Amino acid sequence: MSNLAKNGSLNSPTGKLLIEDIKTGIIYNLSKRTLDIIGSIFGLLVLSALLIIISLLIKIEDPKGPILFSQKRIGKNGREFKMFKFRSMVTDAEEKLTELLKYNEVDGAMFKMKDDPRVTKVGRFIRKTSIDELPQLFNVLKGDMSLVGPRPPLPREVKEYTKYDLQRLLVTPGCTGLWQISGRSSIGFNEMVQLDLYYIQNRTILFDLKIIFKTFKLILGSKDAF
Template sequence: MSGFPDGGEKIQTSSTHLLTKTDIHVSVTYSLGKKMIDITGALIGIILLSLIFFIVAIFIKLEDPKGPIFFKQVRIGKNEKPFKMYKFRSMVSDAEERLTELLKHNEVSGAMFKMKKDPRVTKVGKFLRKTSIDELPQLINVLKGEMSLVGPRPPLPREVEEYTNYDKQRLLVVPGCTGLWQASSRNSVGFKEMVELDLEYIKKRSLIFDSYIILKTIFILLGSKNAY
């Protein structure tokens, strides 16, 4: 597990830019406020978006009646604890099995996989991804306490296997539906830049900063051409 070793003041990494206990520590006010915002925001979101959930489910089933509506994928959360993250299914049913043959076409650097013209994406899925509607079921993960509205994106287990100890610092906090990376550049930066943005978020966390990231994400989604 990641974390601070007993008696140590810093995470043992190969980099000189290390997070200290002071960087990780947050006030009780922030912790309680963030939890309240997460629960309230997720509940309101699910209620207000329930019609969209229903319509999306219909279109997914019309295109692929045999496939599931939701896609559950194991992700790595705080302190490297795995959990199942929910999304609307935007790919063919055997997408995971076909991933190996597509890894050589990865369009981002580092321990991530992104492919703009991924052949596994369905017609409905292209729209869901473009608008990020496929991400909405993660509000369920927020209610379960596995995710927050704001935080580093939860990586896949195979991605974490490639992490250095420095990279693993981004796993010291609860992952989020959106974060400084998404609010800044979406898919236009590489893995190393994403890690730096996540660590910057960890050091600057506050209720005001979280609110700013949420608002910035909304504006980016409304006009983004980088979501895929």
């Protein structure tokens, strides 16, 4: 069991119960990794034309900026990795974040702003349809992420985590999960943590497949994506 899991056996300061153990069965882990590899390769092949078109559109709108955006995220057991996305913001988006924090529209250790002025025209479309997330299939192939799991947080967000919140890091983070199919940006941080912990305690391959199927149904024009 990881150090995070050991710490999770204690009661949290908020009085919420913490996870005492998580599923680590060999069959489940092998099945999940197999699903990740097959799913990511299949996705990259099927969506290759779309990936090329989006890359061209991003470059046409902002020729000087990169097509892909990589960002440090926190994965399983607190390990840092670089997560890939299509760039949906202006090139100096990170520098402009500090002055926008006061406009945060969600509670807790997370930043969301519906009319974020840093988002480009192409960016608004690929965010609304979640196309900006597709390069994370490369992260899945590498093993940094899974197709399904809690969203990987930013280092600055993890610094604000309670012991209860840290349980999100007990498993490999995912491209999609219960948060995304349950309301995404309309759901606050505390509710997101509760959904993630429910998933961690109840995850199965069948559960993963249901989440993936629901994600496909929502991916085209989710009103909650921003």
